[in-house]
Amino acid sequence: MLRVLLAKDLRRAWRNPLPWLINLLVPLAMTALLGLVFGGKSGGDSLGRIRFAVVDEDQSVLSDLLRGAAGHGEGGRHLEPVFMEREAAGREIDGNRISAVLIIPTNFIRNYLTAREPVSLELIKNPAESIHPAVLEELLGAVVTAMNAVGRNFNSELPEWRTAFEGKVDYRRIAALIERSGDKLKVVQKFVDSPLVVYEIEPPVKEINSGHASETDSKRGSGGNIFAYLLIGLSGMFLLFLGQNAMNDLHHEWRGRTFERYQTLHVSALPFIAGKVVFAVAMLLICATVMLGAGGLVFRIHWREPLASVTLVFSYAGFTAAFFAALVALAPDERRAAVLNNLAGMALGLVGGCAFPPEQLPAFLRAHVTPLMPSYWFADTLRNLQSVGAGIAWGWVAVKLVVLSLVLVALAAMLFRRRFHAGGRA
Amino acid sequence: MSLLKVQGLTKTFGAIRAVDSVSFEVKPGEIYGLLGPNGAGKTTTIAMISGLLRPDGGEVFVAGASFWADPQKAKRIMGVVPQELAIYEELSGRENLEFWGRMAGLAARDAKTRAAELLEALVLTERAQDAVKTYSGGMKRRVNLGCALLHKPKLLLLDEPTVGIDPQARLNILEFIRQLRASGTAVLYTTHYLEEAETLCQRIGIIDHGRLLAEGTLGELQERLGGDRLFVIEADFKNVSPDAWAGFRERFRVIQKTDQHLAVAAIGARDPSECLKELLGLPVRVENVTLKRPSLNDVFLQLTGRKLRE
Numbered sequence: 001m002l003r004v005l006l007a008k009d010l011r012r013a014w015r016n017p018l019p020w021l022i023n024l025l026v027p028l029a030m031t032a033l034l035g036l037v038f039g040g041k042s043g044g045d046s047l048g049r050i051r052f053a054v055v056d057e058d059q060s061v062l063s064d065l066l067r068g069a070a071g072h073g074e075g076g077r078h079l080e081p082v083f084m085e086r087e088a089a090g091r092e093i094d095g096n097r098i099s100a101v102l103i104i105p106t107n108f109i110r111n112y113l114t115a116r117e118p119v120s121l122e123l124i125k126n127p128a129e130s131i132h133p134a135v136l137e138e139l140l141g142a143v144v145t146a147m148n149a150v151g152r153n154f155n156s157e158l159p160e161w162r163t164a165f166e167g168k169v170d171y172r173r174i175a176a177l178i179e180r181s182g183d184k185l186k187v188v189q190k191f192v193d194s195p196l197v198v199y200e201i202e203p204p205v206k207e208i209n210s211g212h213a214s215e216t217d218s219k220r221g222s223g224g225n226i227f228a229y230l231l232i233g234l235s236g237m238f239l240l241f242l243g244q245n246a247m248n249d250l251h252h253e254w255r256g257r258t259f260e261r262y263q264t265l266h267v268s269a270l271p272f273i274a275g276k277v278v279f280a281v282a283m284l285l286i287c288a289t290v291m292l293g294a295g296g297l298v299f300r301i302h303w304r305e306p307l308a309s310v311t312l313v314f315s316y317a318g319f320t321a322a323f324f325a326a327l328v329a330l331a332p333d334e335r336r337a338a339v340l341n342n343l344a345g346m347a348l349g350l351v352g353g354c355a356f357p358p359e360q361l362p363a364f365l366r367a368h369v370t371p372l373m374p375s376y377w378f379a380d381t382l383r384n385l386q387s388v389g390a391g392i393a394w395g396w397v398a399v400k401l402v403v404l405s406l407v408l409v410a411l412a413a414m415l416f417r418r419r420f421h422a423g424g425r426a
Numbered sequence: 427m428s429l430l431k432v433q434g435l436t437k438t439f440g441a442i443r444a445v446d447s448v449s450f451e452v453k454p455g456e457i458y459g460l461l462g463p464n465g466a467g468k469t470t471t472i473a474m475i476s477g478l479l480r481p482d483g484g485e486v487f488v489a490g491a492s493f494w495a496d497p498q499k500a501k502r503i504m505g506v507v508p509q510e511l512a513i514y515e516e517l518s519g520r521e522n523l524e525f526w527g528r529m530a531g532l533a534a535r536d537a538k539t540r541a542a543e544l545l546e547a548l549v550l551t552e553r554a555q556d557a558v559k560t561y562s563g564g565m566k567r568r569v570n571l572g573c574a575l576l577h578k579p580k581l582l583l584l585d586e587p588t589v590g591i592d593p594q595a596r597l598n599i600l601e602f603i604r605q606l607r608a609s610g611t612a613v614l615y616t617t618h619y620l621e622e623a624e625t626l627c628q629r630i631g632i633i634d635h636g637r638l639l640a641e642g643t644l645g646e647l648q649e650r651l652g653g654d655r656l657f658v659i660e661a662d663f664k665n666v667s668p669d670a671w672a673g674f675r676e677r678f679r680v681i682q683k684t685d686q687h688l689a690v691a692a693i694g695a696r697d698p699s700e701c702l703k704e705l706l707g708l709p710v711r712v713e714n715v716t717l718k719r720p721s722l723n724d725v726f727l728q729l730t731g732r733k734l735r736e
Binding site: 001004008011012015016256257258260261262263264265266267420421422423 | 437439470473476477478479480497498501504506508510511512513514515516517521525526528529530531557573
């Protein structure tokens, strides 16, 4: 019977493909949009180089050093500083050609080294961009924290540094200062270094042996890619909305009396609901493939643990379809259900940490509500699979999602039966 | 033995008693008409018989067994045609029939064969491959009817199957139902069209406000009015009461009285000309007297005090 029900829905979808095409196009468009905004064509971490202006009004030796260092080495892979006057920088930002302007004010270094008065750097972010200015802001925050740490721990050394930079620069003296500071740092290292939690992605064995990554390896992309994190969250959110759209067909069956006709032939509503859910899952898997597959290509994400990932997506798609089937059973009238479905979908996505990192949620939600959200189970596990790889207990999460789906399908069938018996359609 | 037996069926929605102790039987090869205005309780009765709705009271027996003892078995015996179209507009007529055939438990090949037979019988073969959404109202109604017949049900429940279609399409459907009856199918047919009940049904139950007011053959129902003749007198009855006329109530049953009309049926087997003479002798200025055969509407009028179409 399930096969007949699925064949019927497939025929109907084939004859009226527009709703499903829209469902397929939405993730595709989202992926393309993200790719365009964040520069999916760039290599490595896919973030692209961040072009920003530096307005150096201090013109000190130290700022010259900073100027020289900013665009080179590891920083040069991600940052593209351009030095210019304040007015020119304003024009660049107005023309949307740079992500931000960093202004080093006059006497910045002198005031910092003498600790005579508080010093500040100025960052003007391009309002037309979101990610790049935010990254720069974070970087600047790290620089300021480091400068504060240096200011506090090397307070006694700073006047000497100032003398070394004033007038004709005495590089011999600067070298001696660096050496002395280095020695001091070694002694106090364990006290000044805060116990930072870090992670690192192990380079391939080949890379360790040869000392550099091969071209193939660099092209393969990173599993811990920030876009993988974003894309997983977005997929979690979109699958909820697509599940809701897919289950609208159950509303149509209710309104069109075909569900009622089915009930005149059969006692149980379970096969009918199960057929709808299975069909929706199949369509959701296609959408997820488009979104995660195309997104992976655009952002050069190497999806780790494909079997685990596919199983998780499959079980989450099942949950999504079953969840909205149960909601349709609760409120079969489309107009009433629209509000309920939207709210439920939004709540699941937001509280489940799909729309933004769960760490950003209020403490109560984070501690007591988010861990209960199936959307969180899905997104968090898939993210962990991406960043850590093997060793994540994804099987248990998939089982939980599948069991929950089955319970929700049974609940939907029971609710519909009760609704029929109570005279919902008489 | 009755194929369908309904005993004291009752259903209440809040304060409204939609069906109130309704009882009737339908025999094989019989079309039983449930006649009543909109909101009389016809659809609710069908919903309870088909198991869609749980009755608050009463019992439904299908082929001698209680429906709720084995609902799936009872459902296999029945075919239900809902009042509203319950078909897939995107699918063709053939696909709809085949799908509902499969849902009724037929094998793929049997569903195909049976769908072809029904398309032929319902004069739909030419458009069988077209999507139902391109069909006329009458054609959609025929598909809606056909979808309930794939598994050759012994008992067919038809809930106002001709609502909203043109007279020709209605005649086609009625003719098809007559053929079903001839093949031995028991049919429960709800309608608010008097002519359909009069011309199609062997027995008729008149239902209003959830209660079955009367049932029987057309002749039996007409007999309730006092035979097969009805006198309609046109006169000024504004300030007149038939109760004031000596012996009138003993000789005539008043069916309806308005300011201009008085419809009466003679009590007992009496000569029409005698009746006419008596009516002309009434103390009112009679403008016209019509003699007619009582219709179901007159029966309904007598039972409820209002016309069926009001």
